[in-house]
Ligand SMILES: Cc1cc2nc3c(=O)[nH]c(=O)nc-3n(C[C@H](O)[C@H](O)[C@H](O)COP(=O)(O)OP(=O)(O)OC[C@H]3O[C@@H](n4cnc5c(N)ncnc54)[C@H](O)[C@@H]3O)c2cc1C
């Protein structure tokens with residue numbers, strides 16, 4: 001067992017787990033954050049995408065021993081908490097409006113890949129958006145509405 | 159949940175050397191190959207793991223007198239962002255940009271690609287074509303292995319069980335040009351069907367090319383140099399006739415296999431076509 005301390009969506013957490021446990025399992029099983037999904041467990045699908053120190057990673061490929069002292073952002077951290085309850089961030093809102101989610105399995109990962117794309121200054125450019133989500137597979141939407149949603153959010157918040 | 163073998167995270171290289179000399183440990187760098195192995199779906203599950211992430215000696219990209227030194231823990235993203243690599247090793251930057259997608263590029267390392275020893279490893283032909291040297295270390299000290307001698311058989315390397323890859327030295331050769339091509343199923347996240355790197359020195363109009371290197375991946379149990387084709391190009395100019403001869407020799411020499419990703423015939427034809435294109439672009443015809 002290893003004690004690992006890190007930040008999740010701004011809050012400090014501490015877990016006592018085997019060092020090779022996947023970040024995905026720590027989030028879902030140990031911390032109860034079930035937003036990140038396991039699609040393939042081998043880096044192909046991106047359903048488990050989270051942001052680690054400002055970079056997108058597949059949390060199924062990250063052992064928790066490498067997360068000590070680092071900053072993790074998951075889909076649970078996107079909505080802003082206000083006095084009137086949580087308010088969706090502009091990407092989540094755009095996915096709702098554009099029909100960017102169907103079954104929803106890919107959505108948390110898509111949102112985090114898109115979040116990082118926008119945070120890095122990405123704009124409403126089709127090719128750039130498709131490159132940013134190239135590591136995220138969707139079996140339902142055909143991608144067009146996802147790309148539209150990201151472009152919409154990028155235009156709202158240039 | 160996948161297996162969770164014990165893992166040690168040494169803070170210094172000396173500690174890491176001592177640990178893996180006492181008992182064999184499988185290193186983990188970015189984990190993009192190793193974390194798939196602990197699911198048990200791809201080969202055996204390692205018994206003990208040593209985490210390299212704290213070994214800062216294995217980080218950084220620097221310009222030495224006549225070489226670029228790339229720390230084994232440099233990720234594909236590090237390589238793509240490095241001003242040194244962009245200026246001096248554009249073919250390696252290009253190769254890094256074709257690996258996986260952003261999630262893989264942010265985590266996967268050059269040292270991991272080398273040690274993993276997949277015949278389809280995308281950077282490996284580039285390292286061979288650029289005469290790169292792999293610097294490895296253990297309790298016994300450091301030694302340097304030319305890239306061309308590093309991959310000894312299908313997924314085997316010249317690395318001893320208690321050695322780590324420390325860095326990769328790529329010599330800077332005046333006037334050297336290197337070209338990289340990858341053919342896969344789609345642009346992102348695709349394992350190569352054919353991957354090629356060709357380099358040469360061009361001394362101007364009168365004399366032909368020298369120090370020609372033709373390296374391929376996904377065509378044999380290891381990444382390979384194709385010396386018969388190099389011999390045709392050495393001292394020659396990239397004319398249509400030379401290109402035809404070189405491509406025909408390549409097709410006659412390579413003996414790829416049929417597998418789930420491609421057929422041998424397809425690989426051989428595409429490999430020859432890729433070389434022909436590189437020579438055509440170089441010749442400007
Ligand atoms: C979805 C996906 C897509 C991929 N796409 C590509 C692709 O397009 N092209 C490509 O070439 N590869 C690809 N890969 C494979 C992988 O990403 C690369 O091989 C990567 O470079 C491995 O580096 P790593 O740091 O993640 O290695 P790890 O998984 O940490 O290690 C890989 C192997 O190398 C050993 N090792 C690592 N570092 C050292 C060291 N310094 N000294 C000694 N041994 C060491 C480990 O013990 C292990 O056996 C892909 C993988 C996935 C999951």
Ligand code: FES
Nearest residue numbers: 039040041046060
């Ligand atoms: S579950 Fe991690 S990439 Fe598919």
Ligand code: FES
Nearest residue numbers: 102106138139140
């Ligand atoms: S919405 Fe179902 S996989 Fe994308």
